[in-house]
Amino acid sequence: MAQKWDSPQMVRGTSAHWSRFIIYGLLLFFAAIYMLPLVVMLLTSVKPLPEIYSGSIIALPHEWTLKPWIDAWGETCVGLSCHGIKGYFWNSTKMTVAAVIISTAIGMLNGYVLTKWRFKGADLLFGLILFGCFIPFQIVLIPMATLLGKLGIASSTPGLVLVHVIYGLAFTTLYFRNYYVAFPDELIRAAMIDGAKFFSIFFRILVPNSAPIVVVTVIWQFTNIWNDFLFGASFSTGESAPMTVALNNVVNTSTGEREYNVHMAAAVIAALPTLLVYIVGGRYFVRGLMTGSVKG
Amino acid sequence: MESSISSAPAAWSAASRWLQRSLPKLVLSPTLIASLIFVYGFILWTTYLSFTPSKGYPIHELVGFLQYVRVWNHPRWQVAIHNLAVFGILYVVLCMVLGLLLAILLDQRIRQEGALRAIYLYPLALSFIVTGTAWKWMLNPGLGIEKLVQGWGFQNFKFDWIVSEEMAIYCVVMAGVWQATGFVMAMFLAGLRGIDQDLVKAASLDGASLPRIYWRIIIPQLRPVFMGALIILGHLAIKSYELVVALTGGGPGYATELPSTFMYTHTFTRNQLGMGAASAVMMLLTIVAIMVPYLYSEMRGARKRSH
Numbered sequence: 001m002a003q004k005w006d007s008p009q010m011v012r013g014t015s016a017h018w019s020r021f022i023i024y025g026l027l028l029f030f031a032a033i034y035m036l037p038l039v040v041m042l043l044t045s046v047k048p049l050p051e052i053y054s055g056s057i058i059a060l061p062h063e064w065t066l067k068p069w070i071d072a073w074g075e076t077c078v079g080l081s082c083h084g085i086k087g088y089f090w091n092s093t094k095m096t097v098a099a100v101i102i103s104t105a106i107g108m109l110n111g112y113v114l115t116k117w118r119f120k121g122a123d124l125l126f127g128l129i130l131f132g133c134f135i136p137f138q139i140v141l142i143p144m145a146t147l148l149g150k151l152g153i154a155s156s157t158p159g160l161v162l163v164h165v166i167y168g169l170a171f172t173t174l175y176f177r178n179y180y181v182a183f184p185d186e187l188i189r190a191a192m193i194d195g196a197k198f199f200s201i202f203f204r205i206l207v208p209n210s211a212p213i214v215v216v217t218v219i220w221q222f223t224n225i226w227n228d229f230l231f232g233a234s235f236s237t238g239e240s241a242p243m244t245v246a247l248n249n250v251v252n253t254s255t256g257e258r259e260y261n262v263h264m265a266a267a268v269i270a271a272l273p274t275l276l277v278y279i280v281g282g283r284y285f286v287r288g289l290m291t292g293s294v295k296g
Numbered sequence: 297m298e299s300s301i302s303s304a305p306a307a308w309s310a311a312s313r314w315l316q317r318s319l320p321k322l323v324l325s326p327t328l329i330a331s332l333i334f335v336y337g338f339i340l341w342t343t344y345l346s347f348t349p350s351k352g353y354p355i356h357e358l359v360g361f362l363q364y365v366r367v368w369n370h371p372r373w374q375v376a377i378h379n380l381a382v383f384g385i386l387y388v389v390l391c392m393v394l395g396l397l398l399a400i401l402l403d404q405r406i407r408q409e410g411a412l413r414a415i416y417l418y419p420l421a422l423s424f425i426v427t428g429t430a431w432k433w434m435l436n437p438g439l440g441i442e443k444l445v446q447g448w449g450f451q452n453f454k455f456d457w458i459v460s461e462e463m464a465i466y467c468v469v470m471a472g473v474w475q476a477t478g479f480v481m482a483m484f485l486a487g488l489r490g491i492d493q494d495l496v497k498a499a500s501l502d503g504a505s506l507p508r509i510y511w512r513i514i515i516p517q518l519r520p521v522f523m524g525a526l527i528i529l530g531h532l533a534i535k536s537y538e539l540v541v542a543l544t545g546g547g548p549g550y551a552t553e554l555p556s557t558f559m560y561t562h563t564f565t566r567n568q569l570g571m572g573a574a575s576a577v578m579m580l581l582t583i584v585a586i587m588v589p590y591l592y593s594e595m596r597g598a599r600k601r602s603h
Contacts, residue, residue: 020404027401030394031415037430037474038418044433056444057434109323117320127595129327132335134587136535138559138576142345142569143338146354166334169327198319227423229538234564244425248542251429260433267429271422278421282414285421286482 045069045265052260068261072269076262078246079238079253085266087239088246092226093273095157095242099164100221106165107172107217108210112202114173115180116188126177132170140167141234148235155237163235164225171224172217175288179213180206212284219281220288223274243270339580346573354569363574367558373575376553379465383472383554384533390473391529392522395480400510402481403488413485417478424475428542431471432458435543461551464544468536468552471543476532480525487521488514527590534582555579 047061074084153159232242247270437456445453457463537556544552563572
């Protein structure tokens with residue numbers, strides 16, 4: 001799909017005041033609805049519990065407090081252990097960083113091979129790999145659980161990294177392949193005539209020109225891996241769980257009085273890394289979605 | 297280069313040449329092997345299990361379609377299929393209608409378009425678990441939106457869908473639509489920006505009204521976007537899992553069960569590997585039924601374009 005984000009807006013436009021009014025009204029109305037959950041989460045996370053029970057979800061706090069955030073980070077109970085979510089945040093960080101780097105690097109090489117060193121059957125192999133983008137992961141859960149158990153890396157961060165790398169490769173390969181297809185072959189051929197070999201062409205010519213697609217891929221992989229729950233819930237237990245699994249445990253297993261403010265603080269903390277990535281790299285985020293959307 | 301190493305043993309240089317030639321294939325092979333084992337091999341493995349009487353652990357014995365029969369006769373699966381139909385249809389239709397509406401509105405030379413777009417899109421950056429947690433709190437009957445509206449003076453206002461067996465699935469629809477509409481909007485917006493402006497200009501010179509231009513000229517040109525959005529949303533609907541887990545936990549009772557939650561519970565908490573595998577196979581087949589025709593037509597289109 002053509003990237004037309006910066007193109008001039010539609011030439012036409014209506015001059016009638018009332019229709020502009022309706023358009024802006026609708027847009028702002030939807031914007032308010034879209035912001036509501038985030039605003040409610042943030043407001044709830046800085047209110048003391050009695051205020052939550054007495055006031056409405058969108059009321060500003062009378063007494064601002066950061067205690068829910070401190071509790072969520074270091075005190076709240078996740079299952080049976082009550083040390084907050086910080087350990088799980090750290091699990092997710094390690095897992096995501098490692099899996100993103102590895103899957104992006106391999107995808108980059110794959111894209112290079114599939115476009116600049118094409119051999120007979122390369123398209124077929126690409127199609128074969130691409131199929132991995134579409135499968136519902138339920139279909140691999142049982143064998144993967146068995147295999148991770150046999151390898152002795154069930155319930156560990158390395159195990160989850162392996163899983164995320166394996167099932168991320170189809171996406172990263174797709175991204176780089178589609179980007180490198182448009183990269184001029186002449187440059188590669190010229191380098192070959194100069195005697196450059198496979199890896200020197202890759203590192204000297206392709207890599208320095210890959211910044212935009214690397215950003216897109218890293219954002220896509222980061223968001224997907226950080227936000228994953230299914231693999232985390234299936235292949236981790238207790239202390240080794242990633243952030244999303246811990247958040248779900250905090251919210252759904254708390255006994256006694258439900259500390260909604262702590263739940264919301266935990267949810268915001270779980271959302272912060274990907275929100276930050278979105279705010280910083282929004283343009284690339286959308287581009288990744290669109291490239292990825294051709295595949296689903 | 298090649299001639300300068302003529303002094304080295306011939307075997308060595310042959311090996312080096314072979315390496316150079318095979319390097320691309322060698323580089324691609326780990327991914328290919330991973331794909332063959334972890335995608336295709338695992339699909340076969342799960343399919344095999346679905347024909348066995350496996351419970352807590354694999355039992356290597358074939359029982360034909362027994363597990364499929366058991367799954368289809370299971371009341372939870374019937375609820376799951378019904379929910380998938382309700383959720384899937386509403387999710388796809390609402391996301392497309394709202395997404396197209398927002399895209400058209402945004403395409404009217406709006407000030408602060410970038411900021412508005414960013415607001416509609418940010419839910420996509422969130423985990424379904426975060427979305428589920430936030431909406432669960434807002435839909436809380438005693439403390440959430442219900443209380444808010446009652447506070448505005450509508451004392452009799454009731455909004456307890458999330459604890460109602462009949463209505464809970466619509467809560468999942470709401471949260472799901474909230475999260476995905478921005479994405480569909482972005483797709484439509486890109487489509488709108490790619491439309492041939494000459495046709496639009498010509499029609500408006502002919503005196504066609506703006507709604508008419510949209511209905512007759514612009515929307516029909518967005519056909520490929522509709523197709524793409526349909527495929528992606530349908531695909532997402534079938535895979536939906538996390539949102540239900542975080543929002544309703546499949547409840548109340550099992551009123552919001554989906555095939556994905558059925559698969560998970562039977563595999564990991566009820567020790568029914570065979571049934572879990574059979575339900576996973578049916579999920580895969582549903583997705584394949586959607587994706588294969590689409591991919592086929594896409595690839596044919598791509599081949600035509602490249603020739």
